[in-house]
Amino acid sequence: MRRIYLDYTATTPLDPQVFEAMKPYFLEKFGNPSSIHKFGQEAKAAIEESRTIIAKHIGAQPAEVVFVSSGTESDNYAIKGAALKMREAGKTHIITTKIEHQAVLETCDNLAEHGVTITFLNVDKDGIVDPENVRQAITPKTGLISVMFANNEVGSINPISEIGAIAKENKILFHTDAVQALGKIKIDVNELNIDLLSVTAHKLYGPKGIGAIYVRKGVELEKLLHGGGQERGKRASTESTPLIVGFAKATEIASNIMEQEWVRLADLKLYLKSKIENKYPFVIFNGHPKQSLSNILNVSFDSSRINIDGEALILSMDLEGVAITSGSACTSGSVKPSHVLLAMGRDVETAKASIRFSMGRSTTIEDLDYALNILEKVIARIGKRNK
Numbered sequence: 001m002r003r004i005y006l007d008y009t010a011t012t013p014l015d016p017q018v019f020e021a022m023k024p025y026f027l028e029k030f031g032n033p034s035s036i037h038k039f040g041q042e043a044k045a046a047i048e049e050s051r052t053i054i055a056k057h058i059g060a061q062p063a064e065v066v067f068v069s070s071g072t073e074s075d076n077y078a079i080k081g082a083a084l085k086m087r088e089a090g091k092t093h094i095i096t097t098k099i100e101h102q103a104v105l106e107t108c109d110n111l112a113e114h115g116v117t118i119t120f121l122n123v124d125k126d127g128i129v130d131p132e133n134v135r136q137a138i139t140p141k142t143g144l145i146s147v148m149f150a151n152n153e154v155g156s157i158n159p160i161s162e163i164g165a166i167a168k169e170n171k172i173l174f175h176t177d178a179v180q181a182l183g184k185i186k187i188d189v190n191e192l193n194i195d196l197l198s199v200t201a202h203k204l205y206g207p208k209g210i211g212a213i214y215v216r217k218g219v220e221l222e223k224l225l226h227g228g229g230q231e232r233g234k235r236a237s238t239e240s241t242p243l244i245v246g247f248a249k250a251t252e253i254a255s256n257i258m259e260q261e262w263v264r265l266a267d268l269k270l271y272l273k274s275k276i277e278n279k280y281p282f283v284i285f286n287g288h289p290k291q292s293l294s295n296i297l298n299v300s301f302d303s304s305r306i307n308i309d310g311e312a313l314i315l316s317m318d319l320e321g322v323a324i325t326s327g328s329a330c331t332s333g334s335v336k337p338s339h340v341l342l343a344m345g346r347d348v349e350t351a352k353a354s355i356r357f358s359m360g361r362s363t364t365i366e367d368l369d370y371a372l373n374i375l376e377k378v379i380a381r382i383g384k385r386n387k
């Protein structure tokens with residue numbers, strides 16, 4: 001059976017060039033970067049070179065980049081690390097949004113249990129945060145603003161530069177989860193006034209299990225991990241040299257083809273969107289029509305017009321070889337509608353009847369035609385028209 005992967009937002013396959021770059025560091029160049037002998041120094045040099053590459057791509061200094069295990073750890077470190085430090089200055093309030101990834105939302109919920117006040121800002125119908133709402137939420141106790149760069153479910157891109165400027169004006173730290181943005185959008189931490197930035201390799205054809213946090217020089221975070229003095233004392237535990245080398249290689253490749261890939265994917269997205277809207281009059285497209293990642297198309301089936309079980313749709317598509325994602329998550333046996341779609345004003349049933357196509361480097365127009373055919377078959381089988 002033909003199998004088509006349209007879930008590049010969840011993760012991407014490893015680029016073979018990245019695999020080749022990593023290989024020697026699994027095999028012969030395996031030293032512990034903290035060792036002072038040749039083996040160790042070889043690994044350390046590779047890590048520092050990788051740090052320089054990643055720093056360059058976000059406009060940072062190498063010393064401001066700290067390697068961690070994932071995007072999740074990076075978000076946790078930024079938010080918990082800042083929250084614990086800012087208390088020393090009497091700051092106990094964080095501003096974030098309702099559309100963040102769980103790595104941010106759950107971290108904030110956890111801090112709320114420990115006396116930190118959290119404001120979860122609303123977004124507009126396209127999933128965009130209004131910088132004025134950020135400004136109005138600021139109190140004398142606010143120590144951190146955390147707003148994601150680009151949303152992983154609907155692709156909407158937030159006005160990061162404006163929010164960064166507001167944070168700077170008010171002397172508040174600004175964190176952004178740029179997991180979905182790195183390799184797709186040009187990022188310059190200085191131009192955008194970003195103090196803390198979270199990224200991960202597996203969304204840009206790099207390995208899983210490696211991420212990074214940018215920490216602006218002079219910004220103090222409480223450590224999450226205590227132990228050795230690795231990463232200039234900011235993140236204990238032996239660095240994974242092969243994963244770090246892979247992350248840098250993946251960043252370099254993504255950056256080299258960023259503009260052309262953006263345009264190619266935007267054309268594919270337009271094609272997919274026009275096919276869907278011509279065929280199904282009862283769909284709603286989620287996400288900003290322009291200010292959005294070019295590889296994500298999120299579609300809801302309007303519950304007032306047609307009854308479709310999003311989970312059944314995904315599973316039926318998968319049985320036919322097409323991998324997409326639903327706008328809902330299965331938690332403890334029950335299907336929960338996407339918090340992002342609810343925040344954008346979708347009703348519960350429509351949010352549950354939502355699917356996300358996310359395209360990547362290997363996606364072709366033939367793949368989309370194949371997926372559209374399967375979609376048609378599945379909808380004919382499981383959709384129940386209300387009108």
Ligand SMILES: Cc1ncc(COP(=O)(O)O)c(C=O)c1O
Binds near residue numbers: 071073148200201211
């Ligand atoms: C926006 C966003 N933040 C954070 C994460 C978590 O990254 P990781 O899987 O590396 O922990 C993801 C992954 O899906 C994401 O999309």
